Amino acid sequence: MTPSPPLLEFRQVAKQFRQRDDSLLRAVSGVDLTIDREECVALVGESGSGKSTLARLALRLLQPDAGEILYRGRSIAGMGGAELRDFRRSIQPVFQDTAATFNPRRTVRDTLGQALRQASVARRDVEPRARGLLESVRLPATAEILDRYPHELSGGQRQRLAIARAIAMEPALIIADEPLSGADASIRGQILNLLADLGQERRVAYLFITHDLSIARAFARRVAVIYRGLIVEEGPTAEVLRRPTHPYTQLLLASAPTLDGSVDLAGITSVARGSSAGAGCVFWPRCPVAVDVCEATPPPLVATPATGHRVACHLAGRTGR
Amino acid sequence: MAELSIRATPGPERGTERQPVAEVQDLHLSYRAGGHPVHAVQGASLTVFDREAVGLVGESGCGKSSLARAIIGLLPEGRTVIEGGRLVVAGRDVTRLSAGEWPGLRGSPVAMVFQDSLSFLNPLMRIGAQVAEAVVRHDPGADPTARVRELIDLVRLPAVAARAYPYELSGGMRQRVAIAIALGCRPRLLVADEPTTALDVTTQAEILKLIAELQASQGMALLLISHDLAVVRALCRRVYVMYAGRTVEWGPTGAVFESPAHPYVHALLGAARTVRDDHGRFATVEGEVPDLRHRIAGCPFAGRCPRALAVCTDRMPAPTRVAGLDTREVRCWLYEPDAAP
Numbered sequence A: 001m002t003p004s005p006p007l008l009e010f011r012q013v014a015k016q017f018r019q020r021d022d023s024l025l026r027a028v029s030g031v032d033l034t035i036d037r038e039e040c041v042a043l044v045g046e047s048g049s050g051k052s053t054l055a056r057l058a059l060r061l062l063q064p065d066a067g068e069i070l071y072r073g074r075s076i077a078g079m080g081g082a083e084l085r086d087f088r089r090s091i092q093p094v095f096q097d098t099a100a101t102f103n104p105r106r107t108v109r110d111t112l113g114q115a116l117r118q119a120s121v122a123r124r125d126v127e128p129r130a131r132g133l134l135e136s137v138r139l140p141a142t143a144e145i146l147d148r149y150p151h152e153l154s155g156g157q158r159q160r161l162a163i164a165r166a167i168a169m170e171p172a173l174i175i176a177d178e179p180l181s182g183a184d185a186s187i188r189g190q191i192l193n194l195l196a197d198l199g200q201e202r203r204v205a206y207l208f209i210t211h212d213l214s215i216a217r218a219f220a221r222r223v224a225v226i227y228r229g230l231i232v233e234e235g236p237t238a239e240v241l242r243r244p245t246h247p248y249t250q251l252l253l254a255s256a257p258t259l260d261g262s263v264d265l266a267g268i269t270s271v272a273r274g275s276s277a278g279a280g281c282v283f284w285p286r287c288p289v290a291v292d293v294c295e296a297t298p299p300p301l302v303a304t305p306a307t308g309h310r311v312a313c314h315l316a317g318r319t320g321r
Numbered sequence B: 001m002a003e004l005s006i007r008a009t010p011g012p013e014r015g016t017e018r019q020p021v022a023e024v025q026d027l028h029l030s031y032r033a034g035g036h037p038v039h040a041v042q043g044a045s046l047t048v049f050d051r052e053a054v055g056l057v058g059e060s061g062c063g064k065s066s067l068a069r070a071i072i073g074l075l076p077e078g079r080t081v082i083e084g085g086r087l088v089v090a091g092r093d094v095t096r097l098s099a100g101e102w103p104g105l106r107g108s109p110v111a112m113v114f115q116d117s118l119s120f121l122n123p124l125m126r127i128g129a130q131v132a133e134a135v136v137r138h139d140p141g142a143d144p145t146a147r148v149r150e151l152i153d154l155v156r157l158p159a160v161a162a163r164a165y166p167y168e169l170s171g172g173m174r175q176r177v178a179i180a181i182a183l184g185c186r187p188r189l190l191v192a193d194e195p196t197t198a199l200d201v202t203t204q205a206e207i208l209k210l211i212a213e214l215q216a217s218q219g220m221a222l223l224l225i226s227h228d229l230a231v232v233r234a235l236c237r238r239v240y241v242m243y244a245g246r247t248v249e250w251g252p253t254g255a256v257f258e259s260p261a262h263p264y265v266h267a268l269l270g271a272a273r274t275v276r277d278d279h280g281r282f283a284t285v286e287g288e289v290p291d292l293r294h295r296i297a298g299c300p301f302a303g304r305c306p307r308a309l310a311v312c313t314d315r316m317p318a319p320t321r322v323a324g325l326d327t328r329e330v331r332c333w334l335y336e337p338d339a340a341p
Helices: A051-058 A081-090 A108-118 A123-136 A155-168 A185-201 A213-219 A237-242 A247-255 A292-296 B002-008 B064-071 B127-138 B144-154 B159-163 B171-184 B201-217 B229-235 B253-258 B263-272
Strands: A008-018 A024-035 A040-044 A066-071 A091-094 A173-177 A205-210 A222-227 A230-236 A302-304 A309-311 B020-033 B036-049 B053-057 B080-089 B110-113 B189-193 B221-226 B238-243 B246-252 B320-322 B325-330
Touching: A008 A051, A024 A040, A024 A051, A024 A066, A024 A230, A040 A051, A040 A213, A051 A173, A051 A205, A081 A091, A091 A155, A108 A123, A108 A155, A123 A155, A155 A173, A155 A185, A185 A205, A185 A213, A185 B263, A205 A213, A213 A222, A213 A237, A222 A237, A222 A247, A230 A237, A230 A247, A247 B201, B020 B064, B020 B221, B036 B053, B036 B064, B036 B080, B036 B221, B053 B064, B053 B229, B064 B080, B064 B189, B064 B221, B110 B171, B127 B144, B127 B159, B127 B171, B144 B159, B144 B171, B171 B201, B189 B201, B201 B221, B201 B229, B221 B229, B229 B253, B229 B263, B238 B253, B238 B263, B246 B253, B246 B263, B253 B325
Parallel strands: A040 A205, A040 A222, A091 A173, A173 A205, B036 B246, B053 B221, B053 B238, B110 B189, B189 B221
Antiparallel strands: A008 A024, A008 A066, A222 A230, A230 A309, A302 A309, B020 B036, B020 B080, B238 B246, B246 B325, B320 B325
16 A cells, blocks of 8 residues: 555556568567565466566567556656666566576676676675675675686576676566576575575565466465466465466466376366467467357456455356356 | 385286386496596486386486486487496396397387477478388388377377478477377387476376376386476376486385485475475575586485485495385485494
């Protein structure tokens, strides 16, 4: 209930791409989403859902075709000069493929040094600050590490370096795009602990993009489920995972194998009504419970006032669901 | 050792005499890479019986893929040195098999499905032709046209998929093609190395369901290699856990996951659960995996193990039954009655 605007706000944001055969791919269509200061929001979706496009739009690496994105209440499209530089510092990405995000010819010292100089740190302070960053991400702050090249670090160490580079800018928001994909279980815990600590120590908000609901469950207070460019369900993580309302969220939860073996593979029903969703609900082609209205009319994202849980499904709230 | 495993294994079909289709006994192998040999597998044992589904789990670099590739003779030639142990596939000792002899065993009795089906499939050949290749080669009695149609249907692909090129298919559909090719060889054992790692959760569930159904309906054994413990839990009755080139614990999957005996397996499962403890922390396995360019005399986990004894850094123990858990074997001094604390 703060009077100040949210940290980041998507308002009816849409983005489409022209494909090779000249058809248009609606990557993101009409997304509303807010992230408050120091809040951690998970964006859950599969490949092709538009979640990474949304990340690139938020970073202003892409321009939306419609709608707007506000940072602290100001449209990022209209920013320039000092305001744009401040915005670029305040919102930092951490990507999945850390090997590809570093210049292979720069040592750890140079990588962090460049980030720190961009953050206007005085030249003589760069080295001690770089060591401080390494400590923050629980890497040994030694000359031996500072002199290494990215390929000389392990995957987990490289992910820490990516986080160190992001926090060098003292951002208000980190957009983490599948930062744990491909990481082994033992590394996953280390990275999650680190991100949680940094969130507290440095009051950073997170937009945590993942395909893994268990990570959303563990890490984020709020979760948004995205399917084919649309948010189909959004709300407090505990609420959404305890009472998944959208059939797609239900399918995601039912599909994820668990360590106690509770997943019932035989019970997963797959439906295929052709590939195009047409005018109706985006999930209609795969939905096991669709009715006539679903094919023709897109359902609006409707909130349940009591829980703050939003769902885009014609069947939501009907008895028996 | 193999004898112990036979008794230790609960069979899916009780009363049937089951033969091991693949046996790995205390395998040691190294790769020569540049100046440094990498001691990738240093004491791994595993038995897969006919018609059973076995999981092989471990983190990256633990040697699980090397072990799988050893079973199907796909170790890099000239760079691999088998230093010890024995490999038996379908009753034949293949430990010292030459590269020229392997093709006779590949496809049938052992076929393999990989993580990256795009690089496995020929980009210039239609799907049907690629499936037909496997049938012609490994199932000479079959009518290729009819059998290809049957296989495409078996993996729940639409018949038109046979006319498609690999790039026209989604990742999940390509993985179905890879499975169809494997089945075309009529294998006794299907080795699947991270078959769903590159797929989305809902596609993964469909492929896992398909593999489970086919394993049962085709009467073949399955060796599923994965870093994802939950995937193995969904499909496999028995599991082997590897760490730094060694199999360290094995037994029924449910029992191993519910009450792991080896401290590494215990730590790994804690980390895999991705839940916060009372202090809001996620469980981790502290420390780093040892460098396999160096030989390790003792247990490779000793340096990270919260329960390590003095003996642990000296020698690696032989597999032992865990008292009270007679279906479980573990290589850990904590379960050796003679180890002094």
